[in-house]
Amino acid sequence: MRVRPQELSNQERMETLDALYTAAGSIKGRIEAKNFLKDLLTESERIMLGRRILIARALLSGSTYDQIVDEFKVGKDTVGKISRWLEDQMPGYEQVISKMDKEFKKRDEKIDLARNPLSLNALKKKYPLHFLLFSKTKD
Known part of the structure; x- marks a missing residue:
């Protein structure tokens, strides 16, 4: 089709x-x-789009063409094309990448909190009966 x-x-x-x-x-x-x-999309198309976004993210963070070529195993023409899209004032990439970075940061913070043995969530898991009344009072 x-x-x-x-x-x-x-x-x-x-x-x-x-x-x-x-x-x-x-x-x-x-x-x-x-x-x-x-x-x-097919898996190949999804991966291709994801790689474009990651390359744009690397360009916006200041990585050089050579670093990106080595990291993502792509040609300089691909990096150049994405760089031109970013330079042509196409705000879509930058908006998505800034939102994506915020989302990754939130996700990392949640993971860090979950791994902290002294966090409230860790204590609730270790001593669930101690927090039984607290969960009932919030409802």
Whole structure:
């Protein structure tokens, strides 16, 4: 079902992209996004898109082309293309990457708290009966 974008009229192109953007915009949460992308894209396409995002993230964090080529095993032309997208003031990449960094930071903080043996969550797991009344008073 391969369609060349040049063969579509402007109206068809707009309707097609509007359907994609509306579907993507209606997604709420990571699990729903994961399921949507698993159903929509092949594994290879998902990996390719994920790598583009990681390369853009590395470029925004100040990594050099050579470092990115070595780390991700991609060509300099791929890194250059993504760099041009970032330089062309396409805010989509930067917005997603800044949100993604915040999400990773939140996730890391949760993991750190869960691993801390003196945290409230760890104490609740170790001594559940001591906290029995506290959970009842919150309801």
